[in-house]
Amino acid sequence: MTSIIFRQFLLLILGLFTLTLFTFGISQLFPDPLILSDAHAKTINDSLIENYFNYIAFLSQGEWGLSRISGRSVLDEFFIYFPATLELTTIAIIFALVLGLPLGIYAAENKNKWQDKLIVSTTLIGYSMPIFWWGMLLVLLFALTLGISPVASRIGFEYDILPVTGFMLIDTLLSDQPYALAAFQNALQHLVLPTIVLGTIPLAIFTRVTRSAMIDALSSDYIRTAKAKGLPYDRIIWSHALRNAMIPIVTVIGLQISVLITGTLITEKIFAWPGIGKWLLEAVYRRDLVTLHGGLLAIASLVIIVNIAVEVLVHLVNPKLRHKK
Amino acid sequence: MHLLRVENLSVSYLTESGEVPIVDRMSIKMGMGEILGVVGESGSGKSMMALAIMGLLSPKMRMRADYINLDGEDLMKMSVEDRAAYVASKAAIIFQEPQASLNPCFSIASQLDETIAFHGGGGRADRKTKALELLDDVGINRPDLVLKMYPHQLSGGMNQRVAIAMALACEPRLLIADEPTTALDVTIQSQIIELLVKLSRAQQSGLMLITHDFALLSENTDRIGVVYSGQLMEHAATENILSSPHHPYTKALLDSIPQLGDRHVKGSRLFALDGNIPAIDQLPVGCRLGPRCPKAERQCVNTPELRSIENYGKVRCHLASVSSVNKAEADS
Numbered sequence: 001m002t003s004i005i006f007r008q009f010l011l012l013i014l015g016l017f018t019l020t021l022f023t024f025g026i027s028q029l030f031p032d033p034l035i036l037s038d039a040h041a042k043t044i045n046d047s048l049i050e051n052y053f054n055y056i057a058f059l060s061q062g063e064w065g066l067s068r069i070s071g072r073s074v075l076d077e078f079f080i081y082f083p084a085t086l087e088l089t090t091i092a093i094i095f096a097l098v099l100g101l102p103l104g105i106y107a108a109e110n111k112n113k114w115q116d117k118l119i120v121s122t123t124l125i126g127y128s129m130p131i132f133w134w135g136m137l138l139v140l141l142f143a144l145t146l147g148i149s150p151v152a153s154r155i156g157f158e159y160d161i162l163p164v165t166g167f168m169l170i171d172t173l174l175s176d177q178p179y180a181l182a183a184f185q186n187a188l189q190h191l192v193l194p195t196i197v198l199g200t201i202p203l204a205i206f207t208r209v210t211r212s213a214m215i216d217a218l219s220s221d222y223i224r225t226a227k228a229k230g231l232p233y234d235r236i237i238w239s240h241a242l243r244n245a246m247i248p249i250v251t252v253i254g255l256q257i258s259v260l261i262t263g264t265l266i267t268e269k270i271f272a273w274p275g276i277g278k279w280l281l282e283a284v285y286r287r288d289l290v291t292l293h294g295g296l297l298a299i300a301s302l303v304i305i306v307n308i309a310v311e312v313l314v315h316l317v318n319p320k321l322r323h324k325k
Numbered sequence: 326m327h328l329l330r331v332e333n334l335s336v337s338y339l340t341e342s343g344e345v346p347i348v349d350r351m352s353i354k355m356g357m358g359e360i361l362g363v364v365g366e367s368g369s370g371k372s373m374m375a376l377a378i379m380g381l382l383s384p385k386m387r388m389r390a391d392y393i394n395l396d397g398e399d400l401m402k403m404s405v406e407d408r409a410a411y412v413a414s415k416a417a418i419i420f421q422e423p424q425a426s427l428n429p430c431f432s433i434a435s436q437l438d439e440t441i442a443f444h445g446g447g448g449r450a451d452r453k454t455k456a457l458e459l460l461d462d463v464g465i466n467r468p469d470l471v472l473k474m475y476p477h478q479l480s481g482g483m484n485q486r487v488a489i490a491m492a493l494a495c496e497p498r499l500l501i502a503d504e505p506t507t508a509l510d511v512t513i514q515s516q517i518i519e520l521l522v523k524l525s526r527a528q529q530s531g532l533m534l535i536t537h538d539f540a541l542l543s544e545n546t547d548r549i550g551v552v553y554s555g556q557l558m559e560h561a562a563t564e565n566i567l568s569s570p571h572h573p574y575t576k577a578l579l580d581s582i583p584q585l586g587d588r589h590v591k592g593s594r595l596f597a598l599d600g601n602i603p604a605i606d607q608l609p610v611g612c613r614l615g616p617r618c619p620k621a622e623r624q625c626v627n628t629p630e631l632r633s634i635e636n637y638g639k640v641r642c643h644l645a646s647v648s649s650v651n652k653a654e655a656d657s
Contacts, residue, residue, distance in 0.1 A: 221425040224381055225488070229440050229495060230413020243430045319430055319475045 001322060004315050008308050015304040020059065023297050024052050030289050036065040064297070065290040067283075074294035077279065082298075083166025084154060085268070085275035089260050092195050096202035097253070104210025105237065111215055119207060126204035131263065135197040135270040142193060150190050152272035159183040198267045202256045209252045213245035220244070247318045254310025258303045328499055328531040329355040329378070332391040336373045339385050345605055347373050347386075349555045352631070355499070355548075358529040360522060362542035362563070364578065365552030366602050371535050372421075374552070375501045379418050380408055396498050414444070416499040417492035419521075421507050423484035427476040433460075433487055434472040440494040459490040464520060482513035486520070493524065499531040500524075506541070518545060539578050543567055548638075551575045554602055554613040557631060561638020571640040573620045574598075612642070620644055 027034035028048075035041045036058045043054040064075040107119040142149040154168045155161060161171050161183055169191075172184040217223065218241050226240045268277035276295065283291040315321045336348035348370040355361050365371045377388045380400070393400040396415050400408050420426040428436060437456040438446075446452040460468035463486040476484055485505060492500060502521055506514035518534070522545045525532035534546060542549055542563070549566045551559040551574065559572040570576045580596035600617045609615045611626035618625065624643045631641045 219383075221420055221422060222428040225420065225426045225491075226428070227381055227409070228379055228413070228418045229443065229491065230410060231439070231443060240428055240431075244428070247430075317430075319432075320477050323475065323478060 008312050012308045019300050020056055024055050027293055037063040064294040067291045068288045069286050074291050078298050081276050081279040085264050087167045088194055089264055091191055092199040095195050095199040096206050100203045100206030101210050104207045105214050107211040108214030123204040123207045126200050129200055131197050132266050138193050149193055154190050155187045194267050194271045198263055209249055213248045214241055217241040217244040250314050250317050254307055257306045327354050328357045330394040334390040336377045336386055336388045347555055351557050355531050360525055360532045360546045362546035362549040363535045364539055364542055369552045370555035371552045372503050375503050375535055380412055417495040417497035418501040419488050419492050419505050421504040423481055423488050426488055427484055429476055432475055437491055440491050444495050459493055463490045481509050485517055501533045503535045540582050558641050565637050572642045573618050574614050
C-alpha cells in the first residue's frame with residue numbers, strides 16, 4: 001500500500017510539473033510578460049529555460065501575481081472565492097450520491113421491469129440536459145412562477161454574515177447574530193436550485209453506473225454463494241454486492257468531481273454564485289490575464305490532486321489492486 | 326427415512342416465445358449419509374436440478390415438482406423466505422469455479438465468520454476458533470495465514486477448500502457439490518473428491534456429487550444417477566451400474582473412459598456416441614437418446630418411462646429388461 005501511495009505521489013508531482021509547462025507556454029502568448037512579483041520581474045531575461053525555472057520557483061513560493069483590476073494577490077483572491085465553489089460542489093456531489101446510489105440499486109434489483117426502464121430513461125434525459133437551460137427552467141418555475149425559492153446568490157441580503165471559513169452553511173451557524181439559525185435556513189434555500197442544476201448530470205451518471213455495476217455483481221457466482229449460505233437479502237445487496245459495485249462507482253465519482261469543477265463555471269453564472277467560476281469569467285471579461293493564469297493553474301492543480309486521491313481510494317476499495325506489488 | 330426425496334422436478338427457462346424445458350420430471354432419492362453421484366454431459370440439466378433443489382434458480386427459471394422432501398419437510402409447501410432459511414440450515418452447495426464463488430472484496434476470515442455467525446456461531450472468539458477448525462478440517466496447513474488472505478491470493482484448489490469449509494460452516498445434512506473439480510488440476514481433483522467423501526462419511530451427511538467425469542464417481546459413490554438431456558436415464562447402485570449398465574447411454578459413457586495398463590488395447594480408439602446432445606428446443610420424438618443410440622429399435626420412437634428393474638434400480642429404456650434377460654442367458 002505504501003508503494004502505491006508513493007507512486008501516486010510521484011505521479012502528482014509529474015502532473016503538476018507538466019501543468020506548469022502548459023501554463024508557462026500559454027503565458028508566453030500574453031501581450032506583456034507574466035509578472036508574479038517585483039522580484040520575479042527582475043529575473044525575466046531572454047532565456048526561455050531560465051525564465052521557466054524562475055517561474056516555477058516563484059509559483060512554489062506562493063507568488064502568483066497581483067490582479068490587474070483589484071490589485072490583490074491572485075492566490076488570496078482564489079481562497080476568498082474558492083469556499084463558495086467547494087461548498088456548492090460538495091453538496092452537489094453528496095446530492096448526486098445520496099440519490100444516485102439507491103436509485104441505481106433499485107433499478108438493478110428490478111432489472112428490465114418498468115421501474116428500471118423509467119429510471120434508465122429519466123437518467124438519459126438528465127444526462128443530456130444542457131445545464132444552462134435546465135437551470136433557467138428551474139429558476140423560472142420555482143423562483144419566478146411559484147416563488148418558493150430564491151433566484152440567485154448565496155444568502156438573502158438582509159442577513160449580514162461575517163465570512164470566517166467562507167462556507168456559508170458553517171458561517172451562519174458560527175455567527176453571533178440573533179438571526180443565525182434563520183440565516184442558515186436561508187442559505188440552505190439558496191443552495192437547493194444550484195445543487196439540483198449542478199448535480200443533475202452526476203446524478204444521472206451515478207445512477208447508471210451503480211445500476212450496471214450492481215447488475216454485474218448480482219449475477220455473479222459469489223452472490224449465489226451468499227444466497228446459498230442463507231444470508232438475508234439486505235445483507236447480500238448492501239454488503240456483498242454493493243461492496244463489489246463500489247469499485248467502478250468510486251472511479252466514476254473521481255471523474256465526475258473533475259467534470260463538476262468545470263460545471264460550476266456555468267452554474268455559478270446562472271445563480272450569481274460568488275465562486276471561482278464567477279471570478280474567472282469576470283477575469284475573462286476584464287482581460288485580467290494574471291488572475292486568469294492563476295485561476296487556471298489552481299483549478300487544474302485541483303483536478304490533478306482529486307484524480308490522484310481517487311486513484312488511491314480505488315486501490316483501497318479493490319483488494320486485488322491493493323495486494324499488487 | 327430419506328434425507329432427500331425429489332418427485333417429478335421440472336425446470337424450464339422462460340423466453341419470449343414460451344417455456345423451454347431444461348429438466349424434465351426428475352425423481353431422485355437419497356438416504357441419510359448416502360453419497361449419490363449425478364453424471365451427465367454438459368448442458369444435460371444436472372446443475373439446474375441442484376440449483377432448483379437449493380432454490381437458487383435465476384428469476385428467468387421456473388420450477389415445478391410434486392414434492393421436494395428434505396430431511397422430513399416438503400420444500401414445495403413453504404413460502405419463499407421460509408424455504409430459503411430452511412434450505413440454508415439443512416443443505417449447502419459448492420460450485421464449479423472456486424475463484425468466482427468467493428467474494429473478491431472480503432477476506433476469507435470475514436466470509437467464514439459471517440457464515441458461522443449466521444448459523445449461530447456464538448461470540449467473536451468462538452467464531453474465530455471455529456473458522457480455524459474448519460480450515461484445518463478441509464486440509465489447509467496454515468489456517469491462521471489463510472484467514473487473513475483474499476480469494477485472489479489463493480490457488481484454485483485452496484479456494485475450493487475454503488468454499489468447502491464455508492459450506493461445512495452451515496452444518497449441512499446434505500452437501501451438494503456441483504462439478505467441484507472441473508476448474509482444478511487433475512492432481513487436486515482427487516484430493517478434493519477424497520476430502521468431500523471423507524467429510525461426508527465423518528459427519529454422516531449426505532453428499533450429492535455432480536460431475537461429467539464417470540471415473541470420479543466409480544470409487545466414491547453409493548449410488549449413481551445418469552442424466553441425459555434433462556431426463557434421468559438410469560438410477561441405481563454404483564456397483565450395479567459399473568458391472569452391468571442397463572441403459573445404452575450409461576454403457577456409452579463407461580466405454581468412453583480411457584483405460585490404462587492391462588486393459589488398454591494398443592491402437593484402439595476411445596468409444597464415442599455419434600452426434601451431439603440435442604438442442605433443448607429440437608428434441609427427437611420418443612426416446613431422447615434415440616437418434617444417437619447404437620441399439621435403437623422401432624419402439625424407441627415411443628417415449629420411454631423410468632421403470633424399476635428388480636435387483637437393479639431404475640432405467641428409462643424400452644430395451645432394458647430385454648438386455649438384462651439376454652445377459653442372464655449369457656451367464657447361464
